[in-house]
Amino acid sequence: MGIFKYFVGFLMxxxxxxxxxxxxxxxxxxxxxxxxxxxxxxxxxxxxxxxVRDVTAAYWNPAGLIGVKHExxxxxxxxxxxxxxxxxxxxGFTTNxxxxxxxxxxxxxxxxxxxxxxxxxxxxxxxxNYNNIQFFNAADYAxxxxxxxxxxxxxxxxxxxxxxxxxxxxxAKAWGFGLDLGGIVLLDEWRLGFMLRDVTSTFNAWSHNxxxxxxxxxxTNNEVxxxxxxxTLPRAIFSVTRDFEVNDEIKLQGVFDLDFTFDGRRNTILAxxxxxxxxxxxxxxxxxxxxxxxxxxxxxxxxxxxxxxxSFVWKPSFGLGLFLNEKFHIDYALSDIGGVSxxxxxxxxxxxxxxxxxxxxxxxxxxxxx
Numbered sequence: 001m002g003i004f005k006y007f008v009g010f011l012m013x014x015x016x017x018x019x020x021x022x023x024x025x026x027x028x029x030x031x032x033x034x035x036x037x038x039x040x041x042x043x044x045x046x047x048x049x050x051x052v053r054d055v056t057a058a059y060w061n062p063a064g065l066i067g068v069k070h071e072x073x074x075x076x077x078x079x080x081x082x083x084x085x086x087x088x089x090x091x092g093f094t095t096n097x098x099x100x101x102x103x104x105x106x107x108x109x110x111x112x113x114x115x116x117x118x119x120x121x122x123x124x125x126x127x128x129n130y131n132n133i134q135f136f137n138a139a140d141y142a143x144x145x146x147x148x149x150x151x152x153x154x155x156x157x158x159x160x161x162x163x164x165x166x167x168x169x170x171x172a173k174a175w176g177f178g179l180d181l182g183g184i185v186l187l188d189e190w191r192l193g194f195m196l197r198d199v200t201s202t203f204n205a206w207s208h209n210x211x212x213x214x215x216x217x218x219x220t221n222n223e224v225x226x227x228x229x230x231x232t233l234p235r236a237i238f239s240v241t242r243d244f245e246v247n248d249e250i251k252l253q254g255v256f257d258l259d260f261t262f263d264g265r266r267n268t269i270l271a272x273x274x275x276x277x278x279x280x281x282x283x284x285x286x287x288x289x290x291x292x293x294x295x296x297x298x299x300x301x302x303x304x305x306x307x308x309x310x311s312f313v314w315k316p317s318f319g320l321g322l323f324l325n326e327k328f329h330i331d332y333a334l335s336d337i338g339g340v341s342x343x344x345x346x347x348x349x350x351x352x353x354x355x356x357x358x359x360x361x362x363x364x365x366x367x368x369x370x
Contacts, residue, residue, distance in 0.1 A: 049182070
């Protein structure tokens with residue numbers, strides 16, 4: 001009850017502190033950081049905060065890095081969204097520092113490449129000249145430096161340092177910095193987790209090359225952009241995981257996350273001007289720890305049609321995992337961007353390479369049962 005009261009108090013104080021800031025902070029800032037990484041996680045609806053225990057924990061909850069069972073772990077992921085227009089890539093690595101510490105480094109990129117720049121499509125004589133078309137990229141990058149600490153048999157703690165870089169060709173770019181805090185509590189078959197993203201508010205310092213677009217913006221009556229600071233307000237995710245053992249060969253895992261955002265009212269199940277809450281549910285069934293079937297649901301939204309009737313839509317996801325050998329693991333996810341969209345489902349693939357098994361007694365404190 002003490003931990004529960006602490007988190008409730010945190011939410012109340014935190015919500016009040018953000019109320020005034022919402023008028024000057026854009027909603028959905030750095031939203032590419034909320035897409036999620038790893039096919040396992042995406043196939044489970046992004047419900048991972050109390051479940052994750054491999055190299056991808058650096059993103060979902062750095063405390064989960066303590067659950068890594070190998071001296072070195074690598075992971076790669078590639079996904080394409082909006083029928084291949086946008087590409088999302090991730091690479092991660094983790095290793096231990098002595099018995100009670102773990103570090104990780106992760107790189108994330110979300111970008112749209114080869115965007116045509118048609119400002120000079122017409123030459124000085126007014127003639128159409130396709131040879132004048134140039135191309136540029138718009139991409140967002142994130143570098144995560146993670147540290148996890150094995151505090152006790154029950155509690156694991158982690159922290160992320162994030163460096164953000166965003167660029168839109170030669171027109172604009174931004175650099176940012178932020179911090180995440182995470183923790184996991186182990187209670188036999190139950191696991192509780194929390195993740196405080198952008199806990200200090202992540203900032204992006206934007207610089208614009210206004211001279212490149214001034215003429216076009218003036219002709220189209222648009223406001224010429226100026227250098228600015230963009231803040232990403234904190235969000236809190238609380239999670240619970242339950243493991244079930246059907247028999248010696250079949251195991252089940254259920255994960256439930258609650259995502260609290262504080263940047264104004266969103267289209268979620270519970271939404272106020274101070275806080276919005278988005279639930280996520282993930283399920284995984286394993287056979288002999290060799291084959292994994294997964295499903296999940298998230299992004300529940302209330303939609304009103306032309307007849308003023310309200311209905312709920314949600315984001316389903318499915319996946320498959322294969323444990324090929326002690327070193328190689330491959331995962332696949334099939335996921336949409338939400339029931340309100342007409343874009344096709346996205347196929348997500350990720351691989352994990354694990355080297356050098358750690359002894360069962362390597363950690364100073366007890367941890368996960370398996």
